Amino acid sequence: MISNIKRIQEPDLMDTTEQAEAYAAADFSGPHNAFVSHFIDKFSKFTTGNILDMGCGTGDVIMRFARSLPEVHITGIDGSDAMLIIASREISRHKMSSRIKLRKSYIPDPELSQKKYDAVISNSLLHHMNTPEKMWQTINETARDGAPILIMDLMRPANEDKVLEYVNKYAADAPAILQEDFHNSLLAAYTLDEVSTQLHSCGLGYLRVENISDRHLLVGGVFNG
Numbered sequence: 226m227i228s229n230i231k232r233i234q235e236p237d238l239m240d241t242t243e244q245a246e247a248y249a250a251a252d253f254s255g256p257h258n259a260f261v262s263h264f265i266d267k268f269s270k271f272t273t274g275n276i277l278d279m280g281c282g283t284g285d286v287i288m289r290f291a292r293s294l295p296e297v298h299i300t301g302i303d304g305s306d307a308m309l310i311i312a313s314r315e316i317s318r319h320k321m322s323s324r325i326k327l328r329k330s331y332i333p334d335p336e337l338s339q340k341k342y343d344a345v346i347s348n349s350l351l352h353h354m355n356t357p358e359k360m361w362q363t364i365n366e367t368a369r370d371g372a373p374i375l376i377m378d379l380m381r382p383a384n385e386d387k388v389l390e391y392v393n394k395y396a397a398d399a400p401a402i403l404q405e406d407f408h409n410s411l412l413a414a415y416t417l418d419e420v421s422t423q424l425h426s427c428g429l430g431y432l433r434v435e436n437i438s439d440r441h442l443l444v445g446g447v448f449n450g
Contacts, residue, residue: 245307268373274343280350284312302330338366351378361427368448379414
């Protein structure tokens with residue numbers, strides 16, 4: 226899809242307590258469950274191993290992964306203290322601390338490359354990256370050969386009318402702060418062509434980029450380092 230809107234950067238982090246609490250209270254079960262389902266559908270033989278989740282936020286996605294794949298262990302990283310405080314609280318409350326570990330990390334992070342992961346995932350981090358190559362390079366540095374890679378993110382709409390349409394359609398009942406964040410995130414998101422160009426420039430052009438909803442794109446494949 227071609228967008229007539231020039232990308233508008235937004236802050237790298239959602240680092241205020243108000244933003245983090247609003248995000249944690251919102252219902253993202255639809256896209257988050259879809260993300261887990263896409264992983265299971267694409268990588269049905271992957272049932273155990275260590276997963277790296279880049280931009281884990283409040284931990285909702287990794288808890289859903291942990292429930293669906295009971296033999297995996299997940300390391301969630303995020304640069305936002307506010308998000309990690311909530312994630313730690315929720316993971317502890319759901320008694321998943323033995324399988325989910327959290328760490329503050331702002332990529333590029335040289336310490337991450339000291340370990341190779343059996344899978345690398347990320348949901349809704351890419352549009353925050355004003356230098357997206359840092360994210361793709363992190364995959365190159367942390368993924369084990371043959372590791373499943375799955376990245377889901379927003380996709381910049383074709384025009385301003387679509388931006389407003391999606392905000393009204395998917396965030397009409399959300400608090401004002403989340404409506405504003407969603408609006409800004411749509412404007413900060415990348416198009417399919419932009420993501421494809423990023424992948425090729427980072428040696429990951431073999432990963433498939435696809436449009437999976439009116440507002441989401443998916444990058445997936447097996448890492449071949």
